[in-house]
Amino acid sequence: MNVLWEGDVIVAGGGSAGCAAAVATARSGARCLLVESAGYLGGTGAAVLDTFYGFYAPGPTSPRVVGGIGWEVCERLFATGSAFERPNTYGAGTGVTYEPEALKLVWDELTAGVTVLLHARVCGTGDEVETVAGRFAIRAPVLVDATGDAEIAWRAGAAVERPGMRLQPMTTTFRLGGVDLSATSAAELRALMEEAGDAYGLARRDGSVHRTVHDGIVHANLTRVSGLDPTDPLELSRAEREGRRQADAYVRFLREKVPGYGSAVLLGTSIRIGVRESRRLKGRYVLTAEDVLAGRDHPDTIARCGAPIEDHDAGAGTRWEYVRDHGTYGIPYRCLLPAAEAPGLVVAGRSLSATHDAHASARSMGQCMAMGEAAGTAAALAVESAAEPADVDVDVLRGRLRANGAIL
Ligand SMILES: Cc1cc2nc3c(=O)[nH]c(=O)nc-3n(C[C@H](O)[C@H](O)[C@H](O)COP(=O)(O)OP(=O)(O)OC[C@H]3O[C@@H](n4cnc5c(N)ncnc54)[C@H](O)[C@@H]3O)c2cc1C
Incomplete structure (x- = not known):
C-alpha cells in the first residue's frame, strides 16, 4: 500500500479535542497529521452546536476553568465579533455562544502548522486512511484518537465500553430566522411545549432556543432521538432521519x-x-x-471541570446534579490512556474513560479542548523521548500545559 504521510503524531478526528491536540502537537515541534472525515474542522462544535460550555464553572463566583488553546479559540472569536458570553438557563455556567462558520475558520488558522487531511477516514488499526483516491498507509509512532467514538481504540483492540441501555439520546439541532425571541420567555415556551407536546409529538419538553450572534436568528436544541446506537451504521442512519422528522415537528x-x-x-x-x-x-x-460530585483532584490532573452532570436520558426532561459547594474537579491523564497494552495510543474528547454519569459532566467542548491539548502535548513528549504515551512524566506534562496557559 502506498504511504501518504509519515511523521511523529497522527490525530484521528478534527473536532474540539482533535483540533486542540493537533495544534498542541505542532506547537511542541512534532510533525502532525490531522485526519477528519468531514470537509471542515470543528466536529460537533461546527456541525451541530453554537455554544461552548465548560469554560466557566457554575455558581456565585463562576471561575474560568479552561485556558490554553481552548481559550485562545474563544479570544479569536470575540476579537472578530463572532462570539459573546451568555448565562446558561439551567445553571451549567456561562457559555460562549459563537458563529459556527467563524469557528471553522479559526481552526483553519490555528492548524497552519499541521498537515490537515479532510474527507478522509482513519481505518485499519489507525495506520490507514480511506480517501477519494482509495486507501493509503499513514505512519507515526503515536496516535491520538479524537474520533468521539473511540473508533481507533476499538479498531486497534483496546478495551472500550459499548453503548448500552443508559445511552444519552442524539439530537438534530436547527436554526431559524425571523424570530422575535422577546415575545416569549423560556418559561412560557416550556409551558407551551407541555400543553401542545402530545399533539405535535414533541419528544422533549425542555431544551434550549437561544439567540445567536445574528439578530432574529435563533439556535434550537430541542429534538431527542432515543434508543438508537450511534455506532450501529443502520441505527445511526435511522437516527438522522428521525432527527429531521422531529425538527420539522418542532418548527x-x-x-x-x-x-x-x-x-x-x-x-x-x-x-x-x-x-x-x-x-x-x-x-x-x-x-x-x-x-465529579466530590470535586476530587488527582496527581495527574490534566484538565479541570465544574460542569454539573447533565443527563438527558430521563424521559422528556433532563437530570442535573451539581459538584458540591460550587467546586471543580480534575480529569486525570489516566482517563486518556488505554487500560491494557495499546502501543502509541492516547484518547481525547468525549470518549474519555468515565462512567455514564461522570461522562455527562466532562463532555462539554471546553473540557474536550483541554483534554485534546493535554493529549497532543503528551504525544509530542512521547515522541521527544521515544517513550510510550503511558510513560510520559506527568509532572513534565503538567508543567508544559501550565506554561502554555492551561488551568489545572
Ligand atoms: C446535541 C448536543 C448538544 C450539546 N450541547 C453542548 C453545548 O451546548 N456546549 C458544549 O460545550 N457541549 C455540548 N455538547 C457536548 C459536546 O458537543 C461534545 O461532547 C464535543 O463536541 C465532543 O468533542 P470531540 O472533539 O470529542 O468530538 P467531535 O466534535 O464529535 O469530533 C469528532 C470528529 O471526528 C471525526 N471522525 C470520527 N471518526 C473518524 C475517523 N475514523 N476518521 C477521521 N475522522 C473521524 C468526526 O467527523 C468528528 O468531526 C453537546 C452534544 C450534543 C450531541
Whole structure:
C-alpha cells in the first residue's frame, strides 16, 4: 500500500479535542497529521452546536476553568465579533455562544502548522486512511484518537465500553430566522411545549432556543432521538432521519403556537445528528460520579471541570446534579490512556474513560479542548523521548500545559 504521510503524531478526528491536540502537537515541534472525515474542522462544535460550555464553572463566583488553546479559540472569536458570553438557563455556567462558520475558520488558522487531511477516514488499526483516491498507509509512532467514538481504540483492540441501555439520546439541532425571541420567555415556551407536546409529538419538553450572534436568528436544541446506537451504521442512519422528522415537528409547533415565531424560516438542520455518547475508552482510570460530585483532584490532573452532570436520558426532561459547594474537579491523564497494552495510543474528547454519569459532566467542548491539548502535548513528549504515551512524566506534562496557559 502506498504511504501518504509519515511523521511523529497522527490525530484521528478534527473536532474540539482533535483540533486542540493537533495544534498542541505542532506547537511542541512534532510533525502532525490531522485526519477528519468531514470537509471542515470543528466536529460537533461546527456541525451541530453554537455554544461552548465548560469554560466557566457554575455558581456565585463562576471561575474560568479552561485556558490554553481552548481559550485562545474563544479570544479569536470575540476579537472578530463572532462570539459573546451568555448565562446558561439551567445553571451549567456561562457559555460562549459563537458563529459556527467563524469557528471553522479559526481552526483553519490555528492548524497552519499541521498537515490537515479532510474527507478522509482513519481505518485499519489507525495506520490507514480511506480517501477519494482509495486507501493509503499513514505512519507515526503515536496516535491520538479524537474520533468521539473511540473508533481507533476499538479498531486497534483496546478495551472500550459499548453503548448500552443508559445511552444519552442524539439530537438534530436547527436554526431559524425571523424570530422575535422577546415575545416569549423560556418559561412560557416550556409551558407551551407541555400543553401542545402530545399533539405535535414533541419528544422533549425542555431544551434550549437561544439567540445567536445574528439578530432574529435563533439556535434550537430541542429534538431527542432515543434508543438508537450511534455506532450501529443502520441505527445511526435511522437516527438522522428521525432527527429531521422531529425538527420539522418542532418548527411547525413553534410557528403555529409560539408568539414571536409566526414568520420564522428554517435556515437549516445540523449538518449531522449530534451524538452525546457512544463508545468510551476503558482507561487506566475510570472517572466516576463520586469524583465529579466530590470535586476530587488527582496527581495527574490534566484538565479541570465544574460542569454539573447533565443527563438527558430521563424521559422528556433532563437530570442535573451539581459538584458540591460550587467546586471543580480534575480529569486525570489516566482517563486518556488505554487500560491494557495499546502501543502509541492516547484518547481525547468525549470518549474519555468515565462512567455514564461522570461522562455527562466532562463532555462539554471546553473540557474536550483541554483534554485534546493535554493529549497532543503528551504525544509530542512521547515522541521527544521515544517513550510510550503511558510513560510520559506527568509532572513534565503538567508543567508544559501550565506554561502554555492551561488551568489545572
Ligand atoms: C446535541 C448536543 C448538544 C450539546 N450541547 C453542548 C453545548 O451546548 N456546549 C458544549 O460545550 N457541549 C455540548 N455538547 C457536548 C459536546 O458537543 C461534545 O461532547 C464535543 O463536541 C465532543 O468533542 P470531540 O472533539 O470529542 O468530538 P467531535 O466534535 O464529535 O469530533 C469528532 C470528529 O471526528 C471525526 N471522525 C470520527 N471518526 C473518524 C475517523 N475514523 N476518521 C477521521 N475522522 C473521524 C468526526 O467527523 C468528528 O468531526 C453537546 C452534544 C450534543 C450531541
